[in-house]
Amino acid sequence: MSRVEIMTGNQAAALGARLARVQVVAAYPITPQTSLTETLAQLIESGEMQAEYIRVDGEHSALTVCIAASTIGARAFTATSANGLLYMHEQIHWAAGSRLPIVMCCVNRGVGAPWTIFNDQQDSISQRDTGWIQLYCRDNQEIIDTVIQAFRIAETIYCPVMVCYDGFVLSHTLMPVEIPEEEKVDAFLPPYRPHTILDDTNPRTINPVMFADLRANAEGILCDGYMEIRYKLEYALKGALKTIQDVSDEYALVFGRDHGGLIWEYKTSDAEVILTGMGSIATEATIAADILREKGIPAGVVGIRAYRPFPTEALIRALKRARSIHCLEKAVSYGFAGPVYTDLRAALYGSECDAQMQDYITSLGGRDIQPSTIAEVVLNRIKSDAFDGRFREPIWINCRTE
DSSP states (O other): OOEEEEEOHHHHHHHHHHHTTOSEEEEOOOTTTHHHHHHHHHHHHTTSSOOEEEEOSSHHHHHHHHHHHHHTTOOEEEEEOHHHHHHTHHHHHHHHHTTOOOEEEEEEOOOSSSOOOSOOSHHHHTTTTSSOEEEEOSSHHHHHHHHHHHHHHHHHHTOOEEEEEETTTTTTOOEEEEEOOHHHHHHHSOOOOOOOOOOTTSOOOSSOOOOSSOEEOTTSOEEOOHHHHHHHHHHHHHHHHHHHHHHHHHHHHHHSOOOOTTEEEESOSSOSEEEEESTHHHHHHHHHHHHHHHTTOOEEEEEESEEESOOHHHHHHHHTTOSEEEEEESOOOTTSOOHHHHHHHHHHTTSSOOOEEEEEEOOGGGOOOOHHHHHHHHHHHHHOTTOSSSOOOOEETTOOOO
């Protein structure tokens, strides 16, 4: 029987990894991720979790250990934040290019310089083009459930998955969490079956140097070149949209909790003004939407759970009735605008959704944002005569811009 306990987001992630029967944990501390791998160390030391806990000299090594473990057929897990994630960058590409179903939690934190230990989403956003699936959680229950789902997704299509959630806002905040039954998790998540071939009677080179054109192997078989391998990774990521939704639907059927799969909606049936975002900022937006409704504005929220692959068709369906869309972002694509805004604007171009759009940059480095402030800024933007269909510069909320 499942049970409910009060726990932090990091504890929820660690329990998700234990329930997924992770076999190798590679760990290096960085705030605010550290207590996640500390919890895993305690579970392994106490015998509650059967896994190898490998302490390394840095984040690059942590992911290297996971790559090696996954290659030989072990279920591997790690976690990091901010500059630790950036230090992994080379191996993040390597894991995706090798089509290894590693799961990593990114406990979102602003990156240096200057230093901050507080939350925004610039770290994971900076890795969006590496070939990893990215899923964003909005509460601690979703964290434990998403870690379990992530292994099922990763091992179905052989692509790594990054489970992202906001540092301190979720990682260190206590919430009630229903812990899934182990027997049900075992049935939902079968043992990992690796696609890599390691055979001492038939030795082969893994990830050799590739030439520009197709070449035949020793048996005369024409093999994929570098470009074909990249195409197949892209094709797999696009196909992951269905896998993510299918896994979410099955999880909801088995465990009774539905976090939305690709996206989630709040009071959108009659909404003309839609707020959107990822993670906890989208939760704040639900309260802002309620405030706007008290002021007579039919507002709702469309939260983005799967950012990579980008859920274009799901968003078009959810936003087709909107008259205006307001993107709340904890990151910026320097030199242009927020990443969610730019991706969403491109996805909606030429669709039946012709809503006006505005981008808002907020909460960088943990800067406080209240739902009442979100509602006020959105309301002022709606009333503005300059609010038309043209591209507008992002509005920076709670930032001195003069």
